[in-house]
Amino acid sequence: MIISDSFVQTVVPIVHDIPLIDTIYILVENGAQHEDLTKEWSKINGVFTDIDSICKSLQQPADVDDKNLVTISSVSTNSESHRQNSDRLDPSFMYTQILKEILLTIDFEEKHFNQFISYCRELYQGDSIRLKTIDKLEQEYHLHDPIWWYTSDSFLYSMLGQSLRTMEVNLIIKMGFFIKDLHNSISKLYAQQFSENSSSNSLTVYRGQGMSQANFDQMFKIQGGLLSFNNFLSTSLDREISFFFADASHSNPDIIGVLFEITINPSASSVPFAKISDVKYFEEGEEILFSTHSKFRIESIKQIDGNNRLWQVNLMLTDDNDPEIHALTEYMREEIYSEAQGWDRLGLLLIKLGKFDKAQEVYDILLGETTTDQEKALMYHRLGMIKNSQGRYTDAITYFQQSIEIKKKVLSPTDSDLASSYDNIGLVYKNMRDYSNALSFHQNALEIRQKNLPANHHDLATSYNNIGLVYNHMSDYSNALSFHQKALEIRQKTLPSNHPDLASSYNNMGSVYENMGNYSNALVLHQKALEIREKTLPSNHPSLAASYGHVGIALSEIGDHSKAILHCERALKMVEDSLQANHPHIQFYRDNLEYVIQVDRHAYRPKFNQNHLDEDDNDDDDSTSKFENLLEKSITGESISSDESFSLNIDDSLTIQSSTSKIRKQKITSDNNQKQSTKKRRRITSTEAAPVRKRRRTKDIDEVNEGEKKVLKQKQTAKKTNLFDIKFHIKSAT
Structure with a gap:
């Protein structure tokens, strides 16, 4: 908020404690001095004599805010042992990791880039500055390194950060080509800078940012445990620059300033990272950029200069895992990867995530691109699963029947793939309350599986x-x-x-x-x-x-x-x-x-x-x-x-x-x-x-x-309560 100095005494006391107001700037019109205001009111950033100086000051908090929005995953304690609990990661870490892995296997085409450009133009319609940036992105994307674009003064950094922070799957998929390009660029530099023949001495990097009190308290409770970053993570070799961001963050009374000091052993990381000074947009600063899903062990947390709103957190890069999430990730990765490729893998993950509308978009496109009856049968089957999950049971029956008709032409009556279709169509009939048909289809599926499976x-x-x-x-x-x-x-x-x-x-x-x-x-x-x-x-x-x-x-x-x-x-x-x-x-x-x-x-x-x-x-x-x-x-x-x-x-x-x-x-x-x-x-x-x-x-x-x-x-004498039921999505063979 920018306020003229003539309204300071009447406006600031009213608006200062409103949570949505982060920073207040005082514009002096008559040369008056108001230095004491910054001591009296913590949200007042400073007193300025012209708009240009305010604009320059605004740029710094924008950078701070972007850093504060990076997703950090940790969990609070419960009845389990402290160490076992502190090594547990949020489920979103697993799903976004698998999602990234799938995106890295997809062959993106020029049409996917053009679809993203069209999406951005619609999103920023009427914003002349953003539209110019989009035009430049369309014309020059292949002329610069993806890291250059990521670190440039554009919307890509904040848009990608937002999608990963909120697990906004639709936007992540739209930016899939860029995630893949950016990850591959970091991986290439990592191989050059930290190859087996190069020095593998440890190095220390820093990151300054703000955290909410609740998130900081949660992190404080699991010292010795794991901390993960779902985003691409920007760090610096310069402690002073990082300290500036941490110190600037804690000026907000609702935010804790945090300076991360991170020790890295290049030979002990499965997540690529690289020095990007030679390829980034701004030449100043010694920056180290990590790809997504980096994990760290929290070594210690201590106050800086006795300030209870400014803390240093010492981290160690690690490949350690939450054993439960790791086991489940491996199993689900095997489930998805063993029966699907490329976009089909993505569609299956979306179904597991409950993102049925987006999964339908994927399979509608794949159905239009199929060239064989076998592929069509699979797409009909997937769409049947989606329609059942959406509660559109008649459509689900239609898709499953189309899939079964094709399969019956090429498969034996006891093929396990037919059992999958029978089981799914049985689920639809159950949801339609046609229990006789439901039981018949499920029993047919069971008979086939008992003949073929251990x-x-x-x-x-x-x-x-x-x-x-x-x-x-x-x-x-x-x-x-x-x-x-x-x-x-x-x-x-x-x-x-x-x-x-x-x-x-x-x-x-x-x-x-x-x-x-x-x-x-x-x-x-x-x-x-x-x-x-x-x-x-x-x-x-x-x-x-x-x-x-x-x-x-x-x-x-x-x-x-x-x-x-x-x-x-x-x-x-x-x-x-x-x-x-x-x-x-x-x-x-x-x-x-x-x-x-x-x-x-x-x-x-x-x-x-x-x-x-x-x-x-x-x-x-x-x-x-x-x-x-x-x-x-x-x-x-x-x-x-x-x-x-x-x-x-x-x-x-x-x-x-x-x-x-x-x-x-x-x-x-x-x-x-x-x-x-x-x-x-x-x-x-x-x-x-x-x-x-x-x-x-x-x-x-x-x-x-x-x-x-x-x-x-x-039942006439003992009524039962209303129940919820589980919709169980069975996996089908390809």
Whole structure:
């Protein structure tokens, strides 16, 4: 903000503490002296006699702000050991790293550069200065080194930084050609400057920037742990220049000034870096530029000159890894790379990230460029997966059927690739509540896989998981638990302990217990799924939203209403941020939030009495102890025998339903409130969030087995809560 000195006394006291105002400049018109103002008001940068001097001063904070925006990943402590926790990296580090690796394998063409230029012209329409820069970029891009462009006075530096900082996938892909060119340029210089035959002595570089108090506190807690930078990282050999940026940053009362002192062993880094003085835009300064995803060990953190708003952080460049994220990264990299190439790899990653609209853009283009029936079948299959995830089920069926028609012409009836298509089309029918067709397609897929695959193959786990989902919707909880248990056992043996598919198994088993009225066991399983997803998925992923929703409903059922509301609110916010506005699942999350609010408002359900439930079941046949023993084995990874797995019979369901019914009879409320709440509850339980589960019609009762008849009869006295469901994307063979 620029203020005339004649308004200083009236305006500055009013605006100084507004967070959006970072810096105030005083323009003196009559030669008056106001040096004391900078001491009285911390946001006043200085007193100036002309606009030109203010403009020069403005350039420095702009550079400081750009440096402050570089993404730094670290995590706070929890119940794990300090060292184990301090080595954990944010999940975004893994996904952006894989995304960068994929971009480096893509052969970008001139059309991709032209598409970026068109995007920039539209973005900066009406900005004559930016448009001139875009014209220059279009005409001269290949005349200069990518490092020259990155360090020039243009929008590329800030645009690229923003896309990597916010994980804005659309923009990262648009700038993919530049990310690849810039990385390759740094790698080339790194090979020249730090080759095996060159000196590998350690060197020290510096970086000055500002950090929010919250981010600094988080970093301070994990001294000795890992710190990562997702962006291209600019550092300097000159400590004084870097100190200037750190010192300038802490003038803002909301920012901590940080001077990073970084020790580098050139022979111990997998991330390329280089001295760029000879190729950068500005000749002054000895700058070292790192490619993305550099990792450092935090050696120490100490105040500078006793100033508690200015700190020095000593870092050591390292190849050390968060062991859990590293194992998962390797597994997911193998999953994606083993079945796809180039843009197809990118599309698969976008599906895993829940970026379905952008994935559709990729596959629409690839479909138009296909030259063989085999390629078309694959693109139809991918588009079917996307449409199912978008809630456009009719379109999904159409794409999957087109894929199957092509495959049937060239593949044997027992080919594993057909099994993948059958399994996916079964998921769509489940989402459409056509459970008969869903079960038929899933069983066809399972039969093919059992003939072709070893007993512990992950595709078999996929089939078991999806059949379990259908049985849960059909209220056949014994079979649902049995199939989910089979899927879980395979995944525990073959997947990293934090793989999202394990979270899916815990989530889906929790949903069965939820349907059976055993909210205590359901809550344990849903919290286990949530724990994995928080560590391994982006912050607004639909599956993470599903876990928050499940936990919220379970908390509501056991009487912890305030936490239930918080979880359901967070779930709704995630799906609103990640799905299209017209996606059918969004309304289900809204309904569930409204439901838990109504439960809290009318308080017609008492806190869930676990002791009462255990006692009732022990008086019967100790079925609850069977549940909890198996549940404990599932969570700890202990093997479960086939006899134990199938001991979860329909009578166990009836026992828990009966006990839950007794508890609910204890609620005390007015008739009006009970009618209102029950009416609301019935409206919500007629559907199911992500995706819908419709109540079974009376005329269907004769079509089910005797065990199901008992469950359906029991449902008349013990109503079940609304559920969330996991959409499980199975990977298909190419």
